[in-house]
Amino acid sequence: MALSIKPWIKWSLLLPLFFTAAAFSGEDKNRQTHDKNRHTYVFECEDGESFVADIQGTRAWVFLTQGTVELKQQPDGTFAGDPYxxxxxxxxxxxxxxxxxxISCRNNRQQAIWEAAKLAGVDYxxxxxxxxxxxxxxxxxVRYQGDYGQTLWVFxxxxxxIEQTLRQTVYLLANEQQQVTFTIQAKPCMDSMSGVRYETTAxxxxxxxTLKGCGRALH
Structure with a gap:
């Protein structure tokens, strides 16, 4: 898929590089990370093909192995752009x-959540x-959502x-009301419910x- 990949993301070997101040591009400033008018899908199709579709209003961007395709919404509600x-x-x-x-396709909801965050500019x-x-x-x-989405704190x-000896990176998060310490450790992790494996422990x-979980870089 033709998504921009930041070359410094090498979790297994170069964890500290991700967390330097220069690691985040300035062009991402003032980004809207949660746009209610934006819908992202990961379609898995009966012929074995899979692709990401990012719908924004009357436009759809489809990320295929051969490149990114922009489609426009038609009067019948479909999105089209010859030959797609x-x-x-x-x-x-x-x-x-x-x-x-x-071809018939179905959305992989769990994968779509991660792709939506990635396309919105979330780095981890x-x-x-x-x-x-x-x-x-x-x-x-930095956004923390807790208690199954009932709590939202923004920092x-x-x-x-960066603590290289311990192979971990710590974020001291604070706003006017909350203080949170968020630690990323460079050791593999498996989700306790889904069984999905991740590169890092959070x-x-x-x-x-104290809450423990798993995470990964998105760029």
Whole structure:
């Protein structure tokens, strides 16, 4: 897929490089990381093809192995751009590829959540369970969602504290009301519910409790 990949992201070998102040590009400033008018899908199709579709209003960007395709919404609600056509049907879609073949596809919701964060400019994302929580790190902002989405805290992204001996990076997050310590450790992690494996272990230290989960770089 033709998504921009930052060459300094090499988690297994170069973890500290990700967390230097220069690691985040200035062009990401003032980014809207959660646009309600934007919908991202990861379609897995019956012919074995899979692709990301990013819908923004009347435009759709489809990320294929051969490149990115921009489609425009048609009067019948489909998105088209010769020779491609995408018709959304809830969590499914009908996709007409470059060979004019009509193929049935279904959205992988879990993968779509990660791709949506990536396209919105999130550089690192971590998740945990019981209670469910998410941390997203972007150039200008860190978002913590806790208690299965009932809690939302937003912080300015602070300079990372890199502890190379321990192979971990620490973010001291603070706003007018909350203080949180977020630690990323360079050791593999497996989600306790899904069984998905991640490159890094994530720890959230809240007032009175500590949460552990898994995460990975998105760029």
């Amino acid at each position: 056509r995408l018709q959304l049907q809830g969590s499914a879609a009908q996709w007409v590829n470059q060979h004019q073949q009509s 994302r971590a998740v945990g369970n019981e209670p469910g929580w998410v941390v997203e790190i972007a150039a200008d902002q 300015d992204t602070p300079p990372p504290q 720890i959230v230290q809240l007032p009175g409790k």
